Amino acid sequence: MIQINNLHKSYVMGSNSLHVLKGLDLDIDEGEFVSIMGSSGSGKSTLLNILGILDDYDEGSYYLGGKLMQGLNETKAAMTRNEMIGFIFQSFNLISFKNAVENVALPLYYQKVSRKKRNLIALEYLDRLGLKEWAHHLPSEMSGGQKQRVAIARALISKPKIILADEPTGALDTTTSFEVMDILKEINDEGKTVIIVTHEHDIAAMTKKIIRLKDGVIEEVIKNGDLQLFKDRVRTE
Amino acid sequence: MFDVDVWQEIFSTIKKNKLRTFLTGFSVAWGIFMLMILLGSGNGLQNGVKEQFADNSVNIMWMWTGETSMPYHGLKEGRPIKFKNDDYTFLKEKSEDLELVSSRFYLPGSIMYTYKNEYGSFETSSCHPALKEMEKVNIVAGRFINDLDMTDFRKVIVIGDNIKKALFKDEDPMGKYIKLNNVPFKVVGVAFDKKRQNERTAYIPVTTAQRIFNGADRVHSFAVTTKMVKTAEEADAITEKVRQQMAQRHNFDPADKRAMGSFNMLAEYIRTMKIFQAIKIFVWIIGIGTLIAGIVGVSNIMLILVKERTREIGIRKALGASPASVIGLVLLESILITTVAGYIGLLFGVSIMEGINLAIEQMLATGGGDGMFFRNPTVDFTTAIASTLILIVSGALAGYLPARKAANVKPIEALRDEN
Numbered sequence: 001m002i003q004i005n006n007l008h009k010s011y012v013m014g015s016n017s018l019h020v021l022k023g024l025d026l027d028i029d030e031g032e033f034v035s036i037m038g039s040s041g042s043g044k045s046t047l048l049n050i051l052g053i054l055d056d057y058d059e060g061s062y063y064l065g066g067k068l069m070q071g072l073n074e075t076k077a078a079m080t081r082n083e084m085i086g087f088i089f090q091s092f093n094l095i096s097f098k099n100a101v102e103n104v105a106l107p108l109y110y111q112k113v114s115r116k117k118r119n120l121i122a123l124e125y126l127d128r129l130g131l132k133e134w135a136h137h138l139p140s141e142m143s144g145g146q147k148q149r150v151a152i153a154r155a156l157i158s159k160p161k162i163i164l165a166d167e168p169t170g171a172l173d174t175t176t177s178f179e180v181m182d183i184l185k186e187i188n189d190e191g192k193t194v195i196i197v198t199h200e201h202d203i204a205a206m207t208k209k210i211i212r213l214k215d216g217v218i219e220e221v222i223k224n225g226d227l228q229l230f231k232d233r234v235r236t237e
Numbered sequence: 238m239f240d241v242d243v244w245q246e247i248f249s250t251i252k253k254n255k256l257r258t259f260l261t262g263f264s265v266a267w268g269i270f271m272l273m274i275l276l277g278s279g280n281g282l283q284n285g286v287k288e289q290f291a292d293n294s295v296n297i298m299w300m301w302t303g304e305t306s307m308p309y310h311g312l313k314e315g316r317p318i319k320f321k322n323d324d325y326t327f328l329k330e331k332s333e334d335l336e337l338v339s340s341r342f343y344l345p346g347s348i349m350y351t352y353k354n355e356y357g358s359f360e361t362s363s364c365h366p367a368l369k370e371m372e373k374v375n376i377v378a379g380r381f382i383n384d385l386d387m388t389d390f391r392k393v394i395v396i397g398d399n400i401k402k403a404l405f406k407d408e409d410p411m412g413k414y415i416k417l418n419n420v421p422f423k424v425v426g427v428a429f430d431k432k433r434q435n436e437r438t439a440y441i442p443v444t445t446a447q448r449i450f451n452g453a454d455r456v457h458s459f460a461v462t463t464k465m466v467k468t469a470e471e472a473d474a475i476t477e478k479v480r481q482q483m484a485q486r487h488n489f490d491p492a493d494k495r496a497m498g499s500f501n502m503l504a505e506y507i508r509t510m511k512i513f514q515a516i517k518i519f520v521w522i523i524g525i526g527t528l529i530a531g532i533v534g535v536s537n538i539m540l541i542l543v544k545e546r547t548r549e550i551g552i553r554k555a556l557g558a559s560p561a562s563v564i565g566l567v568l569l570e571s572i573l574i575t576t577v578a579g580y581i582g583l584l585f586g587v588s589i590m591e592g593i594n595l596a597i598e599q600m601l602a603t604g605g606g607d608g609m610f611f612r613n614p615t616v617d618f619t620t621a622i623a624s625t626l627i628l629i630v631s632g633a634l635a636g637y638l639p640a641r642k643a644a645n646v647k648p649i650e651a652l653r654d655e656n
Contacts, residue, residue, distance in 0.1 A: 054555060054649045074644075075559040082557025093552045093652060097249050110557040115242060154556070 001065060001161060001193050002028040002051065008059035009046055020046045022216035023060070028195065030161070033188040035196040035204040038213035045166070047213065048197045052085055052164045053077045065161060082110050086155030090167035092147040094139040100126060100150045101135045107158040118157075125153040129183065145176035152183055163187060165196045169203055181206045247570045250542070261538040262578030265631070268531035269579045269624060272524030273586025273616055279520045281593075281614025283513040288612050294371050294462050296336075296503040298476065300483070301458040306495035309488060318487050318496045322447075322454040325365075332482065334463055334475045339365035340456040342446045350439070351416040352404040359400050359437045361417065363446035364460075371460050374440070379411050379426030386425075386442040392449070394422035395440040398429040403437075417441075420449055463503055469511070472504035528627070532575070532635045539571050539639035543646075550643050551651020560644040567643045571636025572629060579628035583621065590615050 009021040020043045028034055038044040049055035050062060053069055062069045064084060072080065081087075086107075094103045101122045108118035126135050129149040139147055148168060155163055165184065169177035181203060188194045188208075196207060204210050210222040251258050302318040325340045342363045350359050368374065369381040377398070386393050394415060401410050414421040422441060446452060463475045476499055481491045489496040543550070550563055594615055 049649045052555070054647075054652075074554075075561065078554060078557050078559045081555060087555050089652060093548070093555075095549055095552060097253055106553070107556045109242060110553075110559070110562070158557070 001030040001032075002026065003063040004060065006060035007047075007050065007057055007062065009043075009050065009055075009057045020216050021050075021057070024213075024217055026211065026218065028193060030193055031188070031191050033185070033194045033208040034211060035198055035207040035209070036211045036213060037197075037199060037201075037204050038219075039199070042213040043216045044197050044213050048164060048166055048195075051162075051195065052087060053081050078110070082107055082158055084161050086158065086160040086163045088148070088151050088155050088163065088165035088168045090170035092139070092144075092151045092171070094147055094150060094154075096139055099136045099138050100131060100142070103139065103150055104153045104157055107154060111158065122153070122157060125157050126150070129153050143176075144172050145179060148172060148176075148180050149183065152180070152187075156187065161193060163192055163194045165194065167198055168196060169198070169200065177203065243566065243569060246566060247573060250546075250570065251574070254542075257538060258574060261535050262574050262581075264534040265528070265531035265575045265628070266578040266582030266585070268524070268528035269582035269628065270586040271527045272520075272624065273583055273590065275520040275524050276517070276616050276620060277586070277590035277593075277614045279513065279516050280616065281590075281611045282516070283510070284612035284614070285610040286509055286513070289610075290502065290506050290509075291373070293373060293502060294337075295506050296462045296465055297371050298461050298463055298479075298499065298501045298503070299458060300461070300479070300497060300499045302487075302497050303495045305489045305493055307490045307493045309490040309493070312488060316489070316496075318489055320456040320459065320483075320487075322456060324483070324486065325456060325459070327482070327486065328459060328461060328479075332479060334478060335461045336464060337367040337371050337462040339368040339371060339460045340443050341458045341460065342443050342450070342452045342455060343457045344446060344450050348417050350400065350404060351419075352413065355404045355406075357400070357403050357437075359397070359403075359439055361446075362438050362440050363443040364440055365443060368440070368460060371462055373430075374428050375430045376426050377429040379424070381426055381428075382440055382442050387444045390445045390448050391442060392420065392422045392445055393425045393442065395426040395428055396424055397438045398427060399437045400439055401427050463501065466503065467507075469504045469507040472501055472507060476501040476504065525627075528631060532631045535571060535575055535632070535635035536638055539567060539636055540642065542570075543567060543639045543643045546643075547646055547651045550646045551648040554646065554648040555652065563643050563646070564640040567640035568633060568636040571639065572632030575632030575635060576625075576628050579631070580625070583624055583628075587616055587621065 004024060004026040007021050007024040007026075008019070010017050010019040012018075024043075024047065026047075036044050036047060046055070050057050051064075053064075053072065056071070064080070069080070087093075095106070098106070101119050104122035104125055105113075105115075105118040108121060109115075113121075123132065123135055126132055129152060131146060131149055131153070134142060134146060134150075139150070142150070148171075155165075163184070168184070169180055172180060177200075184194050184196070185206065194207075196203070198204050208223075212219045212222070300320075302320055305312070305314050305316045305318060308314050320340070322340070325338060328335055329338045344361050344363065347358050348361050350357050362368070364382065365387065366382050366384055369376070374381060374395075376395070379395070381395055382393065385391070394417070396404075396410065396415070404410070404415065405413070410424045410427060413424050415424060416422075428438075428440070443456075447455065461479075463472065466472050466475065477491070480497060480499060483497055484491040484493075487496075550558075553563065594613055597611060597614075
């Protein structure tokens with residue numbers, strides 16, 4: 001599903017150039033449940049942005065679903081994002097003056113689905129996430145967990161191949177965090193590739209594969225079988 | 238681009254910022270309002286002046302004679318120049334630049350009008366039937382002088398409304414006889430003109446006037462209409478040509494203004510209208526300047542709006558909004574604000590000018606407003622359409638920069654923007 005070879009990315013800030021990703025290689029297959037970890041400055045957010053086609057890279061290659069993602073114009077990038085990727089953000093990023101249904105339906109709006117039809121589909125997704133009664137509430141009237149569930153519904157509605165979640169539990173308390181992770185696990189069980197960026201070990205431990213970044217390269221990859229070891233290590237750290 | 242959803246999005250953002258939208262719109266409305274007031278006033282002034290010209294055909298020209306003031310071909314100055322009836326024939330038949338011709342013979346001294354016991358002194362205009370059209374004589378009863386009157390030397394008279402009031406009071410004057418210095422003339426028509434209420438003029442056939450008042454074939458002045466031309470230069474050329482023809486017939490220097498005087502209304506009219514053309518251009522410049530101030534205001538607000546909505550735009554882009562759809566959103570909102578606000582300004586401006594027009598009309602109807610230099614100060618349909626188009630273009634212009642800024646929003650930066 002995702003193949004990354006020798007990925008380089010640097011940011012120019014005035015006269016300084018910050019080399020963030022230094023020849024990163026990464027393969028993620030369809031249906032994987034992956035978390036990307038790393039301390040701040042390790043390049044995990046940059047990697048997520050490149051994975052989400054929100055940012056371009058300098059060197060190397062990135063294949064998404066077999067297609068090279070490089071030098072796309074904005075319209076094409078937007079289309080690819082819309083079809084292939086569902087985003088979940090730490091701060092939910094719901095549109096404040098739209099109610100839950102309208103927020104969830106937004107990706108379908110950009111696929112030119114008629115209003116009636118997309119609102120119907122959005123309601124279905126909200127129902128699946130247990131938010132049917134909240135369908136016509138504004139984000140400001142909902143709790144953090146509810147907002148994140150609306151955001152998840154929005155990420156799912158366009159039936160993307162990949163769900164990219166940037167610190168999806170960062171703004172939530174532990175109980176709600178686990179609820180959200182359960183939902184993401186369910187989504188993964190249905191066959192979708194889920195990639196989470198997090199710095200919380202217990203959250204990462206709920207995924208099936210952990211990729212630890214350090215200084216712009218992959219430090220270690222912890223696979224399913226080794227997870228117990230990882231959990232023990234986390235406890236002692 | 239024009240589906241319900243886009244409008245819904247725009248209305249929801251406008252509803253969120255009612256005061257700001259109002260203030261922005263107000264500057265545009267004010268610009269258009271001022272433009273309408275200025276244009277309307279310009280039109281009013283122009284129509285007022287046109288009205289002054291409207292006493293006569295706009296292409297009327299008068300010619301009269303005097304004494305030569307320059308020596309010519311060995312003839313010395315101080316010679317009297319006299320038009321004759323054959324000049325009329327010449328002007329009527331030989332001059333291709335002229336259309337209608339009427340000659341006038343000045344009646345000697347002051348003519349006393351008498352009817353029964355009433356009498357008074359009035360101005361007598363001897364003329365050809367064509368004068369009715371040339372000086373726009375408004376007949377309210379009977380008829381004007383006709384060709385038969387001319388050929389039969391009929392003693393008929395068309396009297397002005399004031400003469401009728403002075404001599405006949407409430408009596409019907411038609412068919413009655415008025416004595417002009419003891420010569421009876423039959424009243425065949427009454428003329429009335431709102432604008433010439435103070436004029437006390439009567440019209441008689443010039444042929445009759447010449448015969449009765451010993452004029453022989455003497456003509457004192459001509460009123461003619463020239464063919465319609467577009468420029469003052471062409472009108473002047475006609476004057477010059479006629480002057481030369483008359484100079485040749487009567488042996489005087491064509492440049493001698495004292496030998497023959499002339500006034501070409503069309504040339505004056507075109508020159509005056511040219512001034513108004515300039516005023517109009519000036520008004521447009523001022524109006525558009527005001528409008529530009531409004532546009533800058535809208536543009537400014539839209540920029541702030543885009544800045545405030547950076548995060549939202551970022552979310553939309555992450556979810557698959559193309560740059561075109563983002564541009565459309567900002568541009569349409571900008572166009573909507575300017576068009577709606579502008580239209581309100583337009584309506585207000587036009588309404589005020591229509592109101593003023595109504596007041597003027599009422600004043601004129603009740604007999605006031607004499608010599609008013611302000612008429613029908615309204616803006617025509619074409620101008621209103623042009624203004625509407627300008628508004629839409631303005632909205633697009635105002636929205637252009639903000640829309641481009643919005644299109645350039647990078648989703649990552651927008652999503653990072655923590656507020």
